[in-house]
Amino acid sequence: MGGSSTSAATAAPDARIAVPAVVVTGLRRSHRSRRGEVLANDGIDLTVGQGEVFGLLGPNGAGKSTLVRQLVGVLRPDAGQVTLLGHDITATPAAAARLVAYLAQDETALHELPVGVAIETTGRLRGLSRRAAGAARDGLLEELDLTAVATRPLSTLSGGQRRLAQVATALVGERPLLVLDEPTTGLDPVARRAVWDALARRRATATVLLVTHNVLEAETVLDRVAVLDRGRVIASDTPGRLKAGLGDDVRLDLVWRGEPPAGDPTVEALRADAVVSGRRWSLRMPPEQARAAFGQLTSGPAFAALDDFTLATPSLEDVYLALGGRDSDLEHG
Amino acid sequence: MSAPLGTRPGPVAATGAVVTGQLSRARAARGPLLFVATLQSIGILLLLRGVVDQSSDATARQVVAGATVLVVAFVALNLLAQRFGLLRSTGGLDYYAALPVSPAAVVLGTAASYAAFTLPGAALTAVVGCLLYGLPLGHLWLLLLVLPLAGAALAGAGATLGLLPRRPELATTAGQLGMSAVLFLGIIPAQRMPGWLAALRGLVPSTWASDALAGGLAAQPAWGRVTAELAGCAVTAVVALGLATWAFGRAVRR
Numbered sequence: 001m002g003g004s005s006t007s008a009a010t011a012a013p014d015a016r017i018a019v020p021a022v023v024v025t026g027l028r029r030s031h032r033s034r035r036g037e038v039l040a041n042d043g044i045d046l047t048v049g050q051g052e053v054f055g056l057l058g059p060n061g062a063g064k065s066t067l068v069r070q071l072v073g074v075l076r077p078d079a080g081q082v083t084l085l086g087h088d089i090t091a092t093p094a095a096a097a098r099l100v101a102y103l104a105q106d107e108t109a110l111h112e113l114p115v116g117v118a119i120e121t122t123g124r125l126r127g128l129s130r131r132a133a134g135a136a137r138d139g140l141l142e143e144l145d146l147t148a149v150a151t152r153p154l155s156t157l158s159g160g161q162r163r164l165a166q167v168a169t170a171l172v173g174e175r176p177l178l179v180l181d182e183p184t185t186g187l188d189p190v191a192r193r194a195v196w197d198a199l200a201r202r203r204a205t206a207t208v209l210l211v212t213h214n215v216l217e218a219e220t221v222l223d224r225v226a227v228l229d230r231g232r233v234i235a236s237d238t239p240g241r242l243k244a245g246l247g248d249d250v251r252l253d254l255v256w257r258g259e260p261p262a263g264d265p266t267v268e269a270l271r272a273d274a275v276v277s278g279r280r281w282s283l284r285m286p287p288e289q290a291r292a293a294f295g296q297l298t299s300g301p302a303f304a305a306l307d308d309f310t311l312a313t314p315s316l317e318d319v320y321l322a323l324g325g326r327d328s329d330l331e332h333g
Numbered sequence: 334m335s336a337p338l339g340t341r342p343g344p345v346a347a348t349g350a351v352v353t354g355q356l357s358r359a360r361a362a363r364g365p366l367l368f369v370a371t372l373q374s375i376g377i378l379l380l381l382r383g384v385v386d387q388s389s390d391a392t393a394r395q396v397v398a399g400a401t402v403l404v405v406a407f408v409a410l411n412l413l414a415q416r417f418g419l420l421r422s423t424g425g426l427d428y429y430a431a432l433p434v435s436p437a438a439v440v441l442g443t444a445a446s447y448a449a450f451t452l453p454g455a456a457l458t459a460v461v462g463c464l465l466y467g468l469p470l471g472h473l474w475l476l477l478l479v480l481p482l483a484g485a486a487l488a489g490a491g492a493t494l495g496l497l498p499r500r501p502e503l504a505t506t507a508g509q510l511g512m513s514a515v516l517f518l519g520i521i522p523a524q525r526m527p528g529w530l531a532a533l534r535g536l537v538p539s540t541w542a543s544d545a546l547a548g549g550l551a552a553q554p555a556w557g558r559v560t561a562e563l564a565g566c567a568v569t570a571v572v573a574l575g576l577a578t579w580a581f582g583r584a585v586r587r
Contacts, residue, residue: 074430086335098338102431109428112358121354125432127340
């Protein structure tokens with residue numbers, strides 16, 4: 001943030017207290033819906049160290065947003081405990097607001113505010129003086145390339161620019177813990193990179209907890225990731241180690257133009273193991289087997305029916321599927 | 334061991350920041366609505382001029398005062414109920430709940446900005462009404478007391494009505510019903526109502542304000558009574574804002 005608006009409350013890295021940024025134990029929360037009680041979080045345990053960029057990855061409905069809303073003190077758990085930087089948030093939810101900057105999935109409260117005012121007002125509501133909030137606003141407008149739209153209400157911006165402006169409101173006032181619910185959804189690749197860079201610049205002073213359903217984002221920026229499915233953490237580790245846990249298997253993706261050719265022995269053999277979503281088949285297999293299948297497909301009659309094909313090392317989506325996740329709506333690009 | 338807590342604004346700074354944000358948000362969106370609100374009240378004045386007994390000074394004063402307060406009600410009660418109803422239903426309250434500010438600061442700041450917006454329209458309505466009904470303009474300075482108090486009371490009521498229902502349509506309906514109550518109970522003189530309806534007037538925050546203003550529009554105001562009615566309005570304002578603060582806290586911590 002331009003360096004000029006560092007608030008006195010921000011601890012220098014070497015002054016950090018040696019406690020984890022986030023400790024979640026046995027967190028449970030249900031919602032009432034028309035279909036009865038739905039268990040959104042089912043016994044979640046997590047620990048995030050200070051300075052980490054930690055991710056929550058999972059498809060829609062996995063319970064990610066419910067989890068972060070409890071972390072920031074706006075939703076009360078039915079059972080379990082949340083501790084942020086040594087403060088018990090379950091007992092004193094109000095403390096969360098002085099430790100965390102939270103970005104919700106959509107910040108409707110700010111929609112009609114001009115971008116600059118939204119950033120400055122949020123800064124002042126985090127306790128910055130008028131002057132410091134103004135300086136922080138200018139720094140963030142520049143950092144996220146929003147200066148040209150500073151006087152326009154958020155509601156008049158494109159979806160991507162609006163999200164970027166909302167991210168700016170989360171970064172003002174420099175909290176030691178940033179909890180961001182899908183900060184880059186709807187952003188073009190350039191803006192997404194700008195957000196990742198902005199987060200990287202804050203590594204020395206802040207811990208980041210990031211909700212995403214984008215596999216590329218998870219693999220690019222996260223130090224560690226917890227994979228959520230149906231309200232439970234089904235894995236938690238670095239992206240590299242999670243993928244290594246799959247062994248040497250690679251992934252073969254086939255996209256057919258129409259119906260895959262019937263009667264082709266290679267196609268029939270693959271059909272049995274494929275995870276089918278629309279025209280796309282996804283298969284995991286040992287590299288030798290994948291190479292052989294790939295060779296037969298590209299040299300045989302099935303080749304004409306193929307629209308696209310890729311052979312890749314496994315991604316976090318494969319981890320998710322291998323761990324028993326439902327066929328996912330995780331994003332790739 | 335725990336890390337030190339981050340900064341938070343004092344109550345005055347927090348309220349001020351909410352007011353500034355809301356005013357900048359309102360500039361574009363609320364201008365036309367205020368125009369409609371003012372036109373509606375002036376229309377009612379014109380309409381009733383042909384209906385009410387011109388020889389009754391008390392009735393004329395009540396009509397002018399009621400129409401003036403109605404401008405405040407349209408924005409502070411009706412629109413604020415809609416605003417909070419929408420914030421609640423879209424998760425917008427989380428924004429405030431995750432910031433280190435009290436519900437009172439959010440409610441007061443939003444209410445103040447909505448009420449402030451109504452002042453020019455309400456003042457214009459009062460002046461036009463006095464001219465139309467031949468009432469003295471000399472005591473209109475009373476608006477400086479009546480309008481903020483009416484604004485606070487009605488905004489408190491509007492915020493409460495917006496925050497309590499789960500569904501935004503209910504909040505909108507409640508806001509409009511509240512508006513109707515302000516319209517009928519504020520403009521129709523109490524002596525023309527059945528007893529039970531006249532008794533309800535005291536519960537509607539704005540009737541205290543419109544009664545005080547009606548008293549002040551007399552050639553020789555009974556200042557003691559006007560002061561008592563202003564005090565009544567202040568009490569309803571405190572109660573309404575207190576209720577709104579409670580409703581906000583109830584809506585955000587689930």
